[in-house]
Amino acid sequence: MNALLTDALFDPIRIPLDQWFANFINWLTLNYRPTFQAMKVPIEVILANVDAFLQWLPPLAFIVIIGLIAYRVAGWRIAVFTMAAFTVIGMIGLWGLTMTTLSMVLASVLVCVILGVPLGILAARSDRFRGALRPVLDVMQTTPAFVYLVPVVMLFSIGTVAGVIATIIFALPPLIRLTDLGLRQVPADVIEAAEAFGSSEREILVKVRLPLALPTVMAGINQTIMLALSMVVIAALIGAGGLGRPVVEGLNALRIGLAGIGGVAIVLLAIVLDRLTQALGEERSSNGA
Amino acid sequence: MIRAENVTKIFGPAPQEALRLLRDGTSKDAIREATGHVVGVDDVSFSLKPGEFFCIMGLSGSGKSTLLRCLNRLIPMTGGRVVIDTEQGEVDVGEAGSKALRDLRTQHLSMVFQRFGLLPHRSVRDNVAYGLEIQGVPRKQRLERAERALEMVGLGGWGPSRTSELSGGMQQRVGLARALATEAQVMLMDEPFSALDPLIKMQMQEEMIKLQHDLGKTIVFITHDLDEALRLGDRIAIMEDGKVVQLGTPEKIIIEPKTAYVADFVEHADPTNVISAGTVSVELAHERVDVLRREGGNRVLAHRTQSEVEIVVDDDDHVREVRADGKRVELVPIDTLLAEEPPVARYRDRAAVVRAERTLRTLLEARNLVNLPVLVIDDQERLIGLVTEREIIFSIIEKRGRDALQEAAA
Ligand SMILES: Nc1ncnc2c1ncn2[C@@H]1O[C@H](COP(=O)(O)OP(=O)(O)OP(=O)(O)O)[C@@H](O)[C@H]1O
Ligand SMILES: [Mg+2]
Numbered sequence: 001m002n003a004l005l006t007d008a009l010f011d012p013i014r015i016p017l018d019q020w021f022a023n024f025i026n027w028l029t030l031n032y033r034p035t036f037q038a039m040k041v042p043i044e045v046i047l048a049n050v051d052a053f054l055q056w057l058p059p060l061a062f063i064v065i066i067g068l069i070a071y072r073v074a075g076w077r078i079a080v081f082t083m084a085a086f087t088v089i090g091m092i093g094l095w096g097l098t099m100t101t102l103s104m105v106l107a108s109v110l111v112c113v114i115l116g117v118p119l120g121i122l123a124a125r126s127d128r129f130r131g132a133l134r135p136v137l138d139v140m141q142t143t144p145a146f147v148y149l150v151p152v153v154m155l156f157s158i159g160t161v162a163g164v165i166a167t168i169i170f171a172l173p174p175l176i177r178l179t180d181l182g183l184r185q186v187p188a189d190v191i192e193a194a195e196a197f198g199s200s201e202r203e204i205l206v207k208v209r210l211p212l213a214l215p216t217v218m219a220g221i222n223q224t225i226m227l228a229l230s231m232v233v234i235a236a237l238i239g240a241g242g243l244g245r246p247v248v249e250g251l252n253a254l255r256i257g258l259a260g261i262g263g264v265a266i267v268l269l270a271i272v273l274d275r276l277t278q279a280l281g282e283e284r285s286s287n288g289a
Numbered sequence: 290m291i292r293a294e295n296v297t298k299i300f301g302p303a304p305q306e307a308l309r310l311l312r313d314g315t316s317k318d319a320i321r322e323a324t325g326h327v328v329g330v331d332d333v334s335f336s337l338k339p340g341e342f343f344c345i346m347g348l349s350g351s352g353k354s355t356l357l358r359c360l361n362r363l364i365p366m367t368g369g370r371v372v373i374d375t376e377q378g379e380v381d382v383g384e385a386g387s388k389a390l391r392d393l394r395t396q397h398l399s400m401v402f403q404r405f406g407l408l409p410h411r412s413v414r415d416n417v418a419y420g421l422e423i424q425g426v427p428r429k430q431r432l433e434r435a436e437r438a439l440e441m442v443g444l445g446g447w448g449p450s451r452t453s454e455l456s457g458g459m460q461q462r463v464g465l466a467r468a469l470a471t472e473a474q475v476m477l478m479d480e481p482f483s484a485l486d487p488l489i490k491m492q493m494q495e496e497m498i499k500l501q502h503d504l505g506k507t508i509v510f511i512t513h514d515l516d517e518a519l520r521l522g523d524r525i526a527i528m529e530d531g532k533v534v535q536l537g538t539p540e541k542i543i544i545e546p547k548t549a550y551v552a553d554f555v556e557h558a559d560p561t562n563v564i565s566a567g568t569v570s571v572e573l574a575h576e577r578v579d580v581l582r583r584e585g586g587n588r589v590l591a592h593r594t595q596s597e598v599e600i601v602v603d604d605d606d607h608v609r610e611v612r613a614d615g616k617r618v619e620l621v622p623i624d625t626l627l628a629e630e631p632p633v634a635r636y637r638d639r640a641a642v643v644r645a646e647r648t649l650r651t652l653l654e655a656r657n658l659v660n661l662p663v664l665v666i667d668d669q670e671r672l673i674g675l676v677t678e679r680e681i682i683f684s685i686i687e688k689r690g691r692d693a694l695q696e697a698a699a
Contacts (some may be wrong), residue, residue, distance in 0.1 A: 193408075207422075
């Protein structure tokens with residue numbers, strides 16, 4: 001028995017929950033590993049394609065393209081900042097790793113949107129479903145990532161895909177919550193008017209609720225991206241590539257410089273992505289208000 | 290066109306139970322105390338003819354909006370029935386399946402909301418086109434129709450704007466245009482003009498009258514403005530506490546309010562546009578009309594207060610001639626009199642003729658031009674009554690017609 005777990009008072013009534021967990025995960029691994037491995041495939045495909053594309057794209061082309069995108073959604077100031085940030089990233093030698101991280105973030109956000117928006121829609125439609133979902137989301141959000149790293153590795157093996165999956169677990173809840181919130185916040189009188197003109201439920205969702213909820217959904221996507229970035233280092237612990245690796249290596253070998261530039265690149269990437277998605281949300285809501 | 294039978298709406302988690310209490314005669318306050326249920330509409334029945342303009346009035350909270358929403362089932366009724374005629378036959382709104390209900394709402398009913406209910410993410414034009422979009426009208430066509438509807442409400446050219454750029458009154462008219470655009474035969478309108486300035490309100494009222502006339506629309510119209518209701522409504526329902534306490538023509542409601550509540554309601558109404566000449570007039574058989582003598586087959590009549598004016602009628606009550614102080618005078622339709630430009634007052638040498646359905650206001654205006662008794666005729670040109678100063682003054686003061694006058698005279 002582990003020395004961490006003794007306490008004279010409770011020893012007689014101790015529950016071996018640690019054993020149960022271990023048994024449960026072992027049982028899952030033994031019986032369902034192929035299933036979990038199969039679940040990896042779509043993520044693997046998305047990830048591999050995005051990563052290959054970003055690695056193939058010449059840095060200069062990337063900088064110009066993202067600069068243009070930033071200019072369109074957020075104005076010239078942020079465009080200049082964005083281009084400068086990526087130039088700095090290239091100059092400190094982290095271009096390739098940054099592209100890998102970016103593709104991991106994009107892949108996890110894509111999967112989060114594919115899963116999260118429909119779940120948010122269901123939650124907004126049904127109080128019961130929402131009630132059932134809530135504790136699950138709470139657990140997903142509050143469980144420290146380190147706790148589920150081991151099971152994730154056991155079920156999905158180590159590597160970048162496992163990192164993306166851990167990221168999805170962590171980053172999905174706010175998107176579901178905010179989609180649900182945004183859909184529920186649509187004013188009742190607007191929905192009533194749509195109903196009075198004979199809209200079906202689907203039409204109300206597509207033509208009224210979703211467009212009006214979009215700014216809130218965008219805020220959810222923004223949060224999801226930020227959470228995904230915050231998982232970069234942790235994901236590196238289970239073999240994910242990208243900007244987490246210099247940090248983890250720097251940590252292990254006490255190479256402060258290496259860890260430092262990894263941190264700088266993560267922060268720059270985070271600021272850029274935050275400003276861009278925020279601007280996107282604001283643009284929608286100012287159109288919509 | 291629309292038939293409401295015992296429509297009742299109770300808000301709360303177990304309305305059927307509260308409904309039983311209500312039917313057993315428990316008061317609404319008692320029901321609210323005991324069960325927390327709110328009675329919104331209580332046993333309302335009426336039947337509207339196609340093309341009828343039906344106004345609903347009542348104090349805030351009396352259940353007007355709730356009743357209106359029961360008509361298209363935006364609020365499901367607790368009890369009662371609503372039946373709407375369509376080209377495809379009768380539809381029982383409460384029993385309709387979801388497809389039938391949607392058809393009814395897209396094709397036959399359109400609605401204007403007290404709180405506008407515009408879609409904030411859409412342009413004005415796309416808001417107006419919303420109903421057509423749901424009907425499946427192709428984009429080009431529906432934008433044309435939206436533009437036409439916008440012109441009808443005086444917002445031509447505002448199509449590309451955002452609704453948030455519009456004033457409250459303009460937004461209200463966007464809501465109106467949205468309802469007009471679908472060309473539904475029945476329009477449900479919840480205080481549609483409440484945010485408009487008097488001038489535009491007048492224009493919109495005229496527009497509604499035109500729609501009803503030219504296109505035969507059936508209109509259910511909630512308003513807080515009594516003069517508006519009197520002006521527009523073929524019939525008016527007055528609601529109190531979820532019940533319809535009186536339902537009738539504007540004239541009936543003004544001259545015979547059934548309860549003190551209704552009387553309070555109409556107290557400050559201007560009766561001159563509502564009370565008809567027929568109501569004001571004193572009938573031939575009344576004691577204030579004397580039969581002076583017979584001339585051949587004709588009777589010679591006179592109003593008691595103006596006995597120097599003799600009116601000769603034949604057996605069918607058609608007027609043969611009118612004499613004042615022994616001199617024969619000219620008979621002039623009241624509209625000819627009023628249309629004279631400039632107006633010419635010839636008090637004693639002509640007599641005005643007016644149809645029974647014309648208003649007291651018309652009589653008042655004509656009073657400046659002639660002071661012989663006005664001859665009131667029916668649609669077959671038969672004389673049915675006379676109006677002198679006395680009747681006019683009485684009807685204004687008392688807001689009453691013949692019956693009250695007879696009582697007062699007796
Ligand atoms: N959704 C609801 N839940 C509970 N009670 C309601 C609801 N809607 C309306 N009521 C109640 O029903 C009654 C009638 O409300 P309604 O909105 O029909 O009044 P109204 O005559 O349209 O008033 P106003 O002139 O202010 O618009 C009120 O007592 C109100 O409190
Ligand atoms: Mg109302």
